Amino acid sequence: MSKLLEVKDLQISFNTYGGEVQAVRGVSFDLNKGETLAIVGESGSGKSVTTSAIMGLLPKSNTQIKNGEILYKGKDILKFSEKEMQKIRGKEISMVFQDPMSSLNPTMKVGNQIAEGLIKHRGLSKAEAKEKAIELLRKVGIPKPELRVKQYPHQFSGGMRQRVVIAIALACNPEIIIADEPTTALDVTIQAQILELMKEMQKDTGCSIIFITHDLGVVANVADRVAVMYAGKIVEVGTVDDIFYNPKHPYTWGLLGSMPTLDDNESEELYTIPGTPPDLTNPPKGDAFAPRNKYALEIDTMYEPPMFKVSDTHYAATWLLHENAPKVELPDAIKKRIDSFLTKQQGGNKQ
Known part of the structure; x- marks a missing residue:
């Protein structure tokens, strides 16, 4: 597969009253043509900062x-001027934000908001852009698009607003769509519909998708590859099967163990990762996850682990993969939760 996007050793800081926040600390990944890469991690791990860059x-x-x-x-688009970025933004790289109400203009009809990019980037007339807007609303599953195109965002439900945002993102047939927590504010049923819609859109257009989420469970049926981020770094990356069936980093274990399943009952305590993410104005020495990791080794407090190769598609930054490290297996409780989740989510198709 050909690489459409390559991020190399990206380091981003913010100057704040409390000091310099090292939000992204040496992130590298690539995105292939036509694939979906999920970037997963808790709030503050650097996911949205990376994609905003x-x-x-x-x-x-x-x-x-x-x-x-x-x-x-x-x-290197980091060297592009704002004028050069405006030619790419929306036309070749589009974004679907978490909250559609804050990304839609409440004073503009949704048809005009879809048409805006079509007129600017594709040179369509107003009449042509309106027809295309109706077609896009129909494509994303909004009934009576001829009527809805004349309505305002507040006249749509949350799920329908997110469909409008997806229609705007798709309008110019972009090469890449970045979906930043696109289903977080939606209920489970609507969430599933939006995820299915994005898969269908990708199949139709051949675009690549970067899908940002804090919930590994959401990506089980969507992603081709997964990058797990913690404290501004990617700590594990692999195919979706690598991450779900052979996770290696204790942080990934924690995220997988935190997934709720249909087998949960009131008496069963949901697994949680102890502690909180570190303060990135003063990142810890060594492995940033060590204070929350019950399997941490002494070396974790002194040296940052390199990316160890698990397979040609799978890498993880944990000293537990060193040849001299003690053998630590994925806890049975987490393994059971993963198996239960995958069986329910995928109808038992995964073996």
Whole structure:
């Protein structure tokens, strides 16, 4: 598969009253044409900051991009001017935000909001853009699009508003869609519909998707590959099967163990990761996850682990993969929870 996007050793800090926040600390990954890459981690892990850098949406006033490259089709877009980014943003790289109400203009009809990009980037007339907007609303599953195109965002439900945002993102047939927690504010049924819609859209258009979420369970049926982020770093990356069937980093174990399943009952305590993420104004020495990791080794408090190769598609940054480390297996309770989750989510199709 050809690489459409390459992020190399990206380091981003923010100047705040409390000091310099090292939000992204040496992140590297790539995105292949036509694939879905999920970036997973708790709030504050650096997921949205990384993708905002790809879109060129970080505030210039207090952001420092201290190192790295973001290569889109071989060109470093970190060096692009705002005018150059405007030609790419929305046309070649689009974004679906978490809260559709804050990303839609409440004073504009949804048809005009979809048409805006079509007129600017594709040179369509107003009449042509309106027809295309109706077609896009129909494609994303909004009934009576001829009527709905004339309505305002407040006249749509939360799930329908998110469909409108997806229609806007798809309008110019972008190469990449970045979906930043697109289903978090929706109920489980609508969430499933939106995820299914995104898969269908990808199949139809061949676009690549970066899917950001704090919930590993959401990506089980969506992603091709998964990058797990913690404290501004990628700590594990692999295919979706690598991550679900052979996770290696204790943080990934924690995220998997925290997934609720249909087998849970009131008397059963849901697994949680102890402690809280570190303060990135003063990142800890060694492995940032060590204070929350009951399997941490002495070396974790002194040296940051490198990315160890598990297979050609699977890498994890944990000293537990060192040849001299004690053998620690995925806890049975977490293994049972993963098996239960996958059986229910995928109808038992996964073996």
